[in-house]
Amino acid sequence: MKELRIGILGATGAVGQEMLRVLEEYGIPVSELRPLASARSAGGTVCFRDREIKIQEAAEDSFKGLDYVLGAVKNGMSRAFAPAIVESGAVYIDNSSAFRLDPDVPLVVPEINGEDAFTNKGIIANPNCSSTITLMAVAGLAKLSPIKSMVACTYQAVSGAGQKGFDELEGQMRAVLAGEKTESSVFPTQIAMNVIPFIGEELENLYTDEEMKMQNEGRRILHLPALKVSCTCVRVPVMRSHSISVTVRTERKISVEEARDAVRAYPGCRLVEDCQGRNYPTPLDTSNQDLVWVGRIREDLTDERGLTLWCCGDQIRKGAASNAVQILRLMAERG
């Protein structure tokens, strides 16, 4: 792989910081690392390979000479800078949801639909965290028989709200233990010792935009345009990894044994058979690593062509930063 010039748009957030770590860990050859952020964060530094690198304020002309820009900013900022990035000739790998449903923008999980990345016109979208983790867990089944529908319930960590999500949970835990009142600003109500069955904005069909991502993004990533997904997104007081309980209906019946073999063989997945005496993962087991861990595969008792399973994955890693860097690596390896 040739040496790459890589920009990180949103280098100071939880996902941007993780992208730096993953680039290091994967040994991606980098001749220039250019951290970019909003005016508020510019002037600070980030650490990359033991060097402190000054963060520049992102502007239209910030992307000149770069091969790739990894995006870890919100939709508005992503939309604002995407044209300038494409214009500069860099490939923009965007973690926001701004372009995920744009037919001109491939939406990619490398293990599942890596080839789609090569159809890009300058932008590649990185999927939603819960979608990536769930789709990784079921992609092996989809190879055995097309998936018709899924019913998914998530158990999503506070990391989905970035560093301020961590801080709010930790502060509330201290308050609860001290018998003090808690304050909520990141989440709609107390998350410590509670769960909140609502993430995102409510749409006309009464699902949230977060919940609809699994269907909308799943259709594109699995190449199943008729896939139906009923998803309930729930925030739980967990720091990093997301978990999903998912019931999958396929065209033909898949046995539990076949499903276990498919998950075991699927790149990027780990079938949990004995994890400290348990045959299932918990979010704590899967934090700070890239694999999606799958357990509790069993027959759906309500539909003979159904299976139900449990999966966990680090939402900042495979659910965001690692998947983006894996897309970059896939592109760069082919030159």
Added chain:
Amino acid sequence: MKELRIGILGATGAVGQEMLRVLEEYGIPVSELRPLASARSAGGTVCFRDREIKIQEAAEDSFKGLDYVLGAVKNGMSRAFAPAIVESGAVYIDNSSAFRLDPDVPLVVPEINGEDAFTNKGIIANPNCSSTITLMAVAGLAKLSPIKSMVACTYQAVSGAGQKGFDELEGQMRAVLAGEKTESSVFPTQIAMNVIPFIGEELENLYTDEEMKMQNEGRRILHLPALKVSCTCVRVPVMRSHSISVTVRTERKISVEEARDAVRAYPGCRLVEDCQGRNYPTPLDTSNQDLVWVGRIREDLTDERGLTLWCCGDQIRKGAASNAVQILRLMAERG
């Protein structure tokens, strides 16, 4: 209602203690309250209507003269004493799972199948906590059209493991905040800042016994012997109330509006329309009260005869102690 002589078998546990509070709160006329427990707890006292009452060690002859015995002990102790209770002439309302599937023992949620209580032969079973809360939330829909199947994912509080569950979660939270190692003895691994997708014992079909309760008990309570339920039981770091995300398929299509009306009208349910600006409940909202709160009713996108909803209820109250006392009250009111 005549004055009642009531025994509580297992008076010192979390559920037994709550039964005492509920008897007080409901203003049940009690001429004698007889707290009974294992040898370990006997000799201590419980507080009932500002009186301290000595706890007696439960023995074969402990039940003489009682009208009702409320059971809050494990299956083994329940099985051991049930014959003596029935022999004494008292009605035994048992919170354990020992008799729940016994065709001679009615399994009762008063709002749903209260009439079944009157077919008892001395024992009435109180259902599993998650089953009661879920069935309360869907019982109004079942009146509109029979339920064919449900896919349920639970978010179960540590209270399911009694006082020692509370203590383990609180101790682990302190350890985590102090940066110390946690120890787990009640739960199979750390529950603080984690979720554990396994409650109970694994059966041959790979579901746990806890997960199968919703189907087995739901069939009896809803009088739907062919009901199919795929349930995934997950422990979450919440103190008291259980939450369940459930997708319900009925024989005919029920609209969201019809479902909302049915839940709103159902005794013991509260349809959440505006709870501090939220249109859904969280477990913290529903702790220390008896209603099952329901929100987020929406169409199942994977099945046109399906609906999906979220419900929360206090598992020690409606999920255990309150439901048992409500059965007692129902029986006593009819004399």
